[in-house]
Amino acid sequence: MNNAGLATKSVKTAPELMGVRGLFYFAKDPLAAFTHAARTHGDVVGFARTGRSYILLSHPDDIEAVLHYRGDELRKDFFTRSLGAIFGEGLLNAEGAHWKHQRKLMAPTFQPRELSGFATSMVACTDELCASFAEGDLRDVHADAMHLALDIVVRTLFGSTFKRFDDVERALGGISDEYRQLWQTWRALVPTWVPLPNHARLRRRRAELDAILFELIQSKRAAPSDDLLSHLIALTDDEGRGMSDEQLRDESMTLFLAGHETTALGITYMFRLLAEHPEAYARVVAEVDAVLGDRPPTRADVERLPFANAVVREALRLYPPVWASARQATADVVLSGVPIPKNAHVIFSQWVVQRDARWFREPERFRPERWLGDECANLPRFAYFPFGGGPRVCIGQHFALLELVLVLSRTSQKVMFEPSGEPLTLGPVVTLRPTGPVRLRVTRRSRPEAPRAAAE
Numbered sequence: 001m002n003n004a005g006l007a008t009k010s011v012k013t014a015p016e017l018m019g020v021r022g023l024f025y026f027a028k029d030p031l032a033a034f035t036h037a038a039r040t041h042g043d044v045v046g047f048a049r050t051g052r053s054y055i056l057l058s059h060p061d062d063i064e065a066v067l068h069y070r071g072d073e074l075r076k077d078f079f080t081r082s083l084g085a086i087f088g089e090g091l092l093n094a095e096g097a098h099w100k101h102q103r104k105l106m107a108p109t110f111q112p113r114e115l116s117g118f119a120t121s122m123v124a125c126t127d128e129l130c131a132s133f134a135e136g137d138l139r140d141v142h143a144d145a146m147h148l149a150l151d152i153v154v155r156t157l158f159g160s161t162f163k164r165f166d167d168v169e170r171a172l173g174g175i176s177d178e179y180r181q182l183w184q185t186w187r188a189l190v191p192t193w194v195p196l197p198n199h200a201r202l203r204r205r206r207a208e209l210d211a212i213l214f215e216l217i218q219s220k221r222a223a224p225s226d227d228l229l230s231h232l233i234a235l236t237d238d239e240g241r242g243m244s245d246e247q248l249r250d251e252s253m254t255l256f257l258a259g260h261e262t263t264a265l266g267i268t269y270m271f272r273l274l275a276e277h278p279e280a281y282a283r284v285v286a287e288v289d290a291v292l293g294d295r296p297p298t299r300a301d302v303e304r305l306p307f308a309n310a311v312v313r314e315a316l317r318l319y320p321p322v323w324a325s326a327r328q329a330t331a332d333v334v335l336s337g338v339p340i341p342k343n344a345h346v347i348f349s350q351w352v353v354q355r356d357a358r359w360f361r362e363p364e365r366f367r368p369e370r371w372l373g374d375e376c377a378n379l380p381r382f383a384y385f386p387f388g389g390g391p392r393v394c395i396g397q398h399f400a401l402l403e404l405v406l407v408l409s410r411t412s413q414k415v416m417f418e419p420s421g422e423p424l425t426l427g428p429v430v431t432l433r434p435t436g437p438v439r440l441r442v443t444r445r446s447r448p449e450a451p452r453a454a455a456e
């Protein structure tokens with residue numbers, strides 16, 4: 001798709017995003033900055049700062065051309081590559097032949113039909129969380145969702161007998177804090193080769209997690225069980241070779257980090273949106289009651305819950321956990337008529353495109369029903385892409401969608417959330433994080449329940 005034959009599109013400059021002033025303007029509110037740039041200057045917007053040049057693409061066809069491009073001239077962006085310090089060479093930032101080999105090896109493990117066993121853990125973890133909710137509690141659903149999503153990823157990856165959850169949670173929290181400090185404060189202006197105390201702390205946190213992971217890899221090699229890590233250990237390529245301990249470490253660390261915070265954000269915004277839209281919430285509850293009654297949901301139930309699925313899709317449209325992605329050109333290339341010079345970054349934002357009135361009626365409104373009829377049937381493919389697309393589409397998308405629908409349906413059998421009246425403020429870096437707690441009030445469902453000890 002290096003379609004040099006197409007008429008070349010012009011790149012409009014966004015003066016407000018240029019230079020150090022542009023950097024501060026962007027840092028203050030990246031969502032508004034990109035949305036304003038795209039709505040004001042068009043679908044192909046250029047800007048430069050701190051020695052790097054960027055092109056923001058906001059037309060689905062241009063984004064498709066980039067994400068489906070298979071040539072070597074595009075690689076992952078500078079920021080994702082920097083995550084290699086933690087991920088190693090896991091799927092998210094591997095490139096070329098190594099990425100292709102690992103993706104082919106791991107893809108079958110994440111097919112929907114392979115996920116049934118994980119559904120049981122997802123529901124069990126949700127039950128534990130629900131058991132901690134009391135009538136009238138004001139809960140930070142973001143903190144709850146982070147804990148839940150980590151619990152789910154740890155249990156599916158390492159099995160339900162894994163004992164060091166607290167150590168993992170602490171180390172991951174530390175890594176996330178260090179990254180926030182490095183990218184969201186004045187430290188973002190310091191060249192990456194300048195050593196800062198944050199780098200040393202990051203290395204320590206990584207070493208803590210490495211020790212846990214290597215120990216686990218050894219024990220699963222000796223005694224495999226029915227968890228994802230044991231599956232990964234058992235995989236062999238066409239030549240009969242399995243992964244080394246280092247590769248297993250890199251891939252499990254990647255699945256951990258790529259799969260935990262993203263899904264937690266999906267859960268957080270889904271509950272907040274429902275709390276603010278009682279009619280939609282009542283429809284979820286009615287659907288869950290009719291399809292499931294009191295029994296726990298399974299993977300097979302997911303397709304019997306069309307409205308719950310629509311809620312999940314709509315929450316990921318309005319609050320995409322990965323709000324922007326990028327690629328860097330390693331040589332001059334023309335894609336979809338857009339000239340991309342060597343070293344430039346192309347950026348595309350799920351936040352900007354998924355709220356574009358050209359593709360979505362009433363784009364700022366939460367309307368799950370838009371996904372049920374024909375309204376969204378003829379969308380351009382990349383008008384909605386919370387999981388990216390093309391060969392590097394999220395490998396965990398079926399896992400994440402399963403988790404979101406199961407968490408929604410299981411929770412709705414037991415509790416509902418009401419708004420706390422507090423505003424939501426977003427502070428996106430890599431993911432679309434809230435800046436503070438996202439508090440919602442718990443009401444337990446009024447229909448008769450079995451005594452708590454027996455039910456939960």
Ligand code: HEM
Nearest residue numbers: 091092258259262263266321322325387388392394396400
């Ligand atoms: C709502 C939850 C999730 C969202 C919104 C999400 C989003 C994404 C996006 C947008 C990408 C592509 C990035 C790019 O093209 O640069 C991606 C890649 C990836 N995601 Fe997810 N993700 C989610 C959940 C998960 C889960 C649960 C896992 C694992 C269990 C996972 C593992 C990965 C991996 C390994 C990649 C890299 C794939 C590759 O390059 O081959 N993600 N994700």
